Amino acid sequence: MYGIGAFSRALALHHRFKLGTRYFTAQAASSLKPLCDPSTYSAEEYANIDWNNLGFGHTPTDYMYVTKSTGDGSFEQGKLDRFGNLELSPAAGVLNYGQGLYEGMKAFRRENGGIFLFRPDQNAARMQIGAERLCMPSLTTEHFLDALRQTVLANKRWIPPPGKGSLYIRPMLIGSGPILGLAPAPQYTFLVYVSPVGNYFKEGTAPLNIYVEEEYHRAVHGGAGGVKSITNYAPVMKPITRGKARGFSDVLYLDSVHKRYVEEVSSCNIFIVKGNIISTPVAGATILPGITRKTIIDIARDSGYEVEERLVEVDELCEADEVFCTGTAVGVAPVGSITYKGKRIEYKLGEEHVSKKLGSTLVGIQKGVIEDKRGWVMEIGEQTSWSNSMKAR
Missing domain, CATH: 3.20.10.10 (D-amino Acid Aminotransferase, subunit A, domain 2)
Structure with a gap:
């Protein structure tokens, strides 16, 4: 069946890929400084919104990450821009032929103030498989993860307090170059934006x-x-x-x-x-x-x-x-x-039903109250924790 073998191959390549110490070089860290220094926000500072009544909707935040493909199918280093509208040609491949992919994941805080992601490498692998299916170039796993890291840290004040929700992360890959005939676009844009969210369904946690x-x-x-x-x-x-x-x-x-x-x-x-x-x-x-x-x-x-x-x-x-x-x-x-x-x-x-038990275990791993034996949770505030998590996978 389509997708299973390709997905497995992408994950196998990912497992062979290891982030070196260069992932946390001064050059990578300094890429945030022209627009936003994450250290300017303390762990106690939050955006001025009602965290107790946070639904699942779009709330504009401070920054988004944007990069474009080059002629050889790779992507530029990318940068953080102020969150805002994109400029696209009316002939853009995504507008005319739907050549686009997206992913969804969450960043969340723990009680100790740490900021974490859950299995973002899997999202990178899935986007690579989708890009192959839609004849699009894709980012390397390293580039994908660095884009997430930059975007989350630049919007740190929008991450809800522990237990109040999470920061939903939306990476997108779109055919932004103009194309009139039915064919792959000549250029692609990868971007990441975020929004604080609560429960997805209006019923909240109700069945x-x-x-x-x-x-x-x-x-x-x-x-x-x-x-x-x-x-x-x-x-x-x-x-x-x-x-x-x-x-x-x-x-x-x-x-x-x-x-x-x-x-x-x-x-x-x-x-x-x-x-x-x-x-x-x-x-x-x-x-x-x-x-x-x-x-x-x-x-x-x-x-x-x-x-x-x-x-x-x-x-x-x-x-x-x-x-x-x-x-x-x-x-x-x-x-x-x-x-x-x-x-x-x-x-x-009820409390003893399977979904409740499995869901509680998942949340427990994310919160750090249950041991993460598989290295699923990645901390992005501490360089060593992120690097070690990747090497352990």
Whole structure:
């Protein structure tokens, strides 16, 4: 299936890649100084916003990172600019042919004031796979991570206090060069912007109510459903809008060929639980290989659960003990009900349920109260911690 082998190859290359001490040279650190010296903000200083009522929306911050491709397909060093609008030609490849990718991740504070990212190298690898699929050049893992680091530190005052939310990070790769015929753009822009966010769903941490979409499909075999292309998201807006108007949180899509296998929710991957077995659809051809999905699979196996990545029939939802969703934006979200063919299937939830246990473990690792045995969490305030984390992977 498309995506799995390529993703594995990219990760293998990443594991062989090691950041040397040059990653933290004075030259790299000084790249922030013309616009923003992170040391000017103490750990106690925050932007003047209501952290107790932070939803999931865009809040303009101070800086964004921008770099452009060169003629040989590599990218310039890049720089921090004041957050603002981009200037694009009307003939830009992204505007005419949708040649664009994005990633999503979060920076968060711990009680000790440290600033951390969660598995950003996986986002770098996934963007590289997506770029190959859309005939775009991609950044090296080192360049990608340095761009994240610069952007987060430059916007440090926008990172919510511990327990109040996180700083959502949005890297984008777009065809910015003008092109009229259907072909790859002649130039590309990579940028990173950030926004403080709270819970993704308006229900907060309450169980989700989902309905199974039978008319529209999110992706088809041979398409780009397995990469994080911007073209995957506009088509799902109509079914989401229709679903929310009927009181649902989101939409669950079926495969486009047989219309009997569960694929994913608009914004997240899905899992079903039956006894000690956790099942989730195979990622790749039409399903995005979510990084939170991958993490939860590892946590579940470490916790003694049997995890199956396989075709999941929609009728299995009726027999499941529990259903939950995973994603960077949503975290681990329990599902309270699923409506299929007019029938509402309800699931009992509680502190002892699988999604609660797995989600608590994930958050515990991120907060530092549970040991990070796999080196998933990377601190970006301390040079040594970041470098050691990369070398350990």
